[in-house]
Amino acid sequence: MKIENNKVVQIKYVLTDAEGNQLDASGDEPLAYLHGNHNLIPGLEAELTGKETGDKFTATIPAAEAYGEKQxxxxxxxxxxxxxxxxxxxxxxxxxxxxxxxxxxxxxxxxxxxxxxxxxGNHEMAGMDLTFAIEVVDVRDATEEEISHGHAHGVGGHHHD
Incomplete structure (x- = not known):
């Protein structure tokens, strides 16, 4: 299943700056997000579009497509x-x-x-080109509730009350 709007996607990632310093990482639990709802920075969502479960890739997102230039x-x-x-x-x-x-x-x-x-007041990563090493762990259809809320629910997006 390809990543497209209204899919819940689980990714593992390592985020580094231009010098290769690690800034963030998903750790043991993958990050689940609802694609096409601005839950990720624009450049990263664009890179993920069309990818499938099991894909591994590295993408460098320029500052303008990440957290913006320093203002x-x-x-x-x-x-x-x-x-x-x-x-x-x-x-x-x-x-x-x-x-x-x-x-x-x-x-x-x-x-x-x-x-x-x-x-x-700039985002701490404003003005930085960001490099993501990504592994797509899972792609599934979002539920109607997730689509109406604009985000994934729970681990892998399953909703527990």
């Missing part, structure tokens, strides 16, 4: 430390949920000065 307007310097209530120690790489007109988003501290910090 300068999401980086804010000069944020007063007192805006972070209850935080005693600041460290590079700390993540916070920040609220803006667009709702909540995650920001990471990238610079610490005496009174202020710089925060970056």
């Amino acid at each position: 300068d307007h999401l980086i804010q310097s000069g944020v007063p430390k007192e805006m972070f209530q209850g935080v005693e120690e600041f460290e590079i790489g700390m993540r916070f949920e920040a609220q803006s007109e667009q709702g909540f988003h995650s920001v990471m501290i990238t610079e610490i000065l005496d009174e202020t910090v710089t925060v970056d």
Whole structure:
């Protein structure tokens, strides 16, 4: 069975950056997702289309097709430390949920000065070309419920209440 829209696909993957450093991996349990519903980054979903159970391949997804390019307007310097209530120690790489007109988003501290910090609201993998080593473990038809919810249910997508 080929991967196409409204198939539940299980994949094992290892994700590395341009230097070959491992960023993420599926581990023992494959990742189950509903194809064609934007549950994966666009470039990866495009690469998986038409593949079948047992296929193994490597794909490098350019940043624009992954988490996007770094956007300068999401980086804010000069944020007063007192805006972070209850935080005693600041460290590079700390993540916070920040609220803006667009709702909540995650920001990471990238610079610490005496009174202020710089925060970056870009996805931590923005601006990066990502390489996936993929193994397609299983492909099956999605249930009507999965299609209506827009995602796979449970391991291999079986729904348990």
